[in-house]
Amino acid sequence: MRLLFLGPPGAGKGTQAKLVAEKFGLIHIAPGDIFRQEVRADTDLGRVVEGIMAEGRLVPDDITTQIIEKRIASPEAANGFVLDGFPRNIAQAGALTKLLEARNDRLNLVINLEVPEEELVGRSRTRRVCSGCGKPYNIKLEPPRIEGKCDVCGGALIAREDDQESTVRQRLKLYHEVTEPLFEYYNRDEIVVSINGCGDVDLIFERIVESLEKKGLSGKR
Numbered sequence: 001m002r003l004l005f006l007g008p009p010g011a012g013k014g015t016q017a018k019l020v021a022e023k024f025g026l027i028h029i030a031p032g033d034i035f036r037q038e039v040r041a042d043t044d045l046g047r048v049v050e051g052i053m054a055e056g057r058l059v060p061d062d063i064t065t066q067i068i069e070k071r072i073a074s075p076e077a078a079n080g081f082v083l084d085g086f087p088r089n090i091a092q093a094g095a096l097t098k099l100l101e102a103r104n105d106r107l108n109l110v111i112n113l114e115v116p117e118e119e120l121v122g123r124s125r126t127r128r129v130c131s132g133c134g135k136p137y138n139i140k141l142e143p144p145r146i147e148g149k150c151d152v153c154g155g156a157l158i159a160r161e162d163d164q165e166s167t168v169r170q171r172l173k174l175y176h177e178v179t180e181p182l183f184e185y186y187n188r189d190e191i192v193v194s195i196n197g198c199g200d201v202d203l204i205f206e207r208i209v210e211s212l213e214k215k216g217l218s219g220k221r
Helices: 013-024 031-040 044-054 061-072 090-102 117-126 165-179 181-187 201-214
Strands: 002-006 027-029 081-084 109-114 127-130 136-138 192-196
Touching: 002 013, 002 181, 013 027, 013 081, 013 109, 013 201, 027 061, 031 044, 031 061, 044 061, 061 081, 061 090, 090 181, 109 181, 109 201, 117 127, 117 165, 165 181, 181 192, 192 201
Parallel strands: 002 081, 002 109, 027 081, 109 192
Antiparallel strands: 127 136
16 A cells, blocks of 8 residues: 655644554655654754755755655565655656656555644644654643653653744745645546544544545555
């Protein structure tokens, strides 16, 4: 099963993509997570993308596409994958299509999470991330068991620079201009399904699984 999550920044794509990947034994591929790991490790790539991400801009297509190609070709992706945060524009979508066609593959479904813009801005104010392992939290919807500490590694929770309101609004502007055209791109193959992204995490997950079942994908590997 090969899935793609679309939706504006803060819609919960990462959380839901990870849940779907875990349930169906797929690899979760998220360039944003990969880039943040590189930043924390202070690698050459991390230093290149750190400033770009802090300003709410997109990492250049060639860098992102190379990372995706490597993950898709990895043994961990043998059963399929869940893409989250790629593609973000028509050029990346075209590159992904070529990558998959070269492997005689294609996307099975594109899941679009719909959330009102002002709610997205509000969510950014309550979003935190572990300074150690990078696990994301929402202190209102998904709080840690111990306030200010990560459930996984005990690291301190921090607010990311790219969750500042000005940065979030810039990211939303970019999303509308650059990423929304992907709906038309993928609708040509009639593989886009829109999901209400409001509510608690479990409820949204149930909606997604129900959609997969209706499409006959829930048992597909």
